[in-house]
Amino acid sequence: MVSETAQLNSNEIIHESTLFAEPILHIGNFKVTNSLLNSTLTVLIVIILVLFLKPKIKKIPTGIQNGLEMIIEQFLGIFDLVTGSREKSIKFAPIVLSFFFFILINNWLGLLPGVGSIGQIMVEDGHKIFIPYFRGATADLNTTLALATIAVVISHIFGVMAIGAWNYLNKFINIKAFLAIPKKVMKDPTVLLVNPIKAFVGLVEIIGELAKIASLSFRLFGNIFAGEVLLASMSAIMAFVVPIPFMFLEIIVGLIQALIFAILVLIYLSISTTQEEH
Numbered sequence: 001m002v003s004e005t006a007q008l009n010s011n012e013i014i015h016e017s018t019l020f021a022e023p024i025l026h027i028g029n030f031k032v033t034n035s036l037l038n039s040t041l042t043v044l045i046v047i048i049l050v051l052f053l054k055p056k057i058k059k060i061p062t063g064i065q066n067g068l069e070m071i072i073e074q075f076l077g078i079f080d081l082v083t084g085s086r087e088k089s090i091k092f093a094p095i096v097l098s099f100f101f102f103i104l105i106n107n108w109l110g111l112l113p114g115v116g117s118i119g120q121i122m123v124e125d126g127h128k129i130f131i132p133y134f135r136g137a138t139a140d141l142n143t144t145l146a147l148a149t150i151a152v153v154i155s156h157i158f159g160v161m162a163i164g165a166w167n168y169l170n171k172f173i174n175i176k177a178f179l180a181i182p183k184k185v186m187k188d189p190t191v192l193l194v195n196p197i198k199a200f201v202g203l204v205e206i207i208g209e210l211a212k213i214a215s216l217s218f219r220l221f222g223n224i225f226a227g228e229v230l231l232a233s234m235s236a237i238m239a240f241v242v243p244i245p246f247m248f249l250e251i252i253v254g255l256i257q258a259l260i261f262a263i264l265v266l267i268y269l270s271i272s273t274t275q276e277e278h
Contacts, residue, residue, distance in 0.1 A: 021140040022131040034132055035140035038115070042105045042137065072097075082263065083270045092269050095154060099147065100262035103138060107224060107254030110136020111231075111247060138224040138257075141217065148216035151265045152209060159272030167275070172206050174199040216264060223257050 021033035053064065061069055075097065079089035109115060115134045137143045160168045227250040234246050 021135060021142060024131065024133060033140070034135040035137040035143055038106060038109055038134050039137040039143060041134070042102060042109060045105055046101065078263070079266055082266050088270065088273070092158075092266055095269070096262045096266045099151065099265050100258050103147070103220065103261055104255060104258035106137045106143075107258060108251065109134075110139060110224065110228060111250055111254070136224060136228060138220055139228045141221045144217040144221040145213070147220070147261070148213045151216060151261075152212050152268065155265070155268040155272040156209075158269055162273035163275055168272075170202070172202045172209075174202040212268060216261060220257055220261055223253060227253055 021035035023031040023033050024037060025032050053068070056063070057065055072093075076086065076089050076093060079093060079096070080086055083089050083092065115132070115136065121128050121130055156168075159171075227246075231246055231250060
């Protein structure tokens with residue numbers, strides 16, 4: 001009886017949504033995961049679209065170019081509400097829109113038939129485990145963490161370029177506040193209390209920068225991963241009818257999450273390139 005049960009368990013194929021991306025193949029010591037394949041496919045789609053659309057761009061827009069320019073103009077209008085300047089909006093638009101379209105395509109690719117359901121069976125510890133070839137890249141914390149880190153680092157680079165390395169450094173390590181104490185202490189003794197507080201606020205800003213990375217990465221990962229688990233659960237109940245409304249819901253969620261991420265990146269860029277007194 002025990003041997004029969006063991007045999008049944010050994011023939012059972014385990015398929016579950018994991019918090020980590022599963023490796024599909026190895027190139028030397030480098031692991032190629034299913035979420036990395038999905039990200040690579042996204043990049044290829046973007047490259048193909050660019051190569052297809054670039055020859056069609058003209059000074060007098062027609063056809064597809066008209067529609068694209070309308071979309072870009074709508075985005076710039078939204079960006080103006082954040083930056084307060086069309087010049088800044090145009091300056092930041094290429095970076096912000098790159099994040100938006102990369103995340104959006106990744107979110108929607110994860111909803112295509114076959115993604116998460118076509119793969120290979122591997123044996124680990126005597127158990128057969130199904131590993132899909134493709135998985136929504138934004139449902140992998142590694143991907144969202146990388147995107148968030150890149151976004152925050154870019155905001156710091158733009159901050160240094162906009163207001164100078166010395167001024168930007170003093171946002172976090174307020175050396176100016178300490179240097180000003182000997183000059184102002186005779187006229188205004190309160191600087192002995194106020195300026196150290198300013199320096200402490202700078203240290204809080206450093207913690208805030210780390211919180212930005214955590215917030216951006218976990219928000220996107222949590223929403224997309226939850227949608228992935230929800231669709232898998234609904235498909236297990238009834239494969240054809242029940243998941244359809246949730247599929248449309250996830251399409252909207254994917255769009256909203258991409259837009260939220262892009263707008264937050266824009267906010268970080270706008271704040272970083274603004275002088276502290278402003």
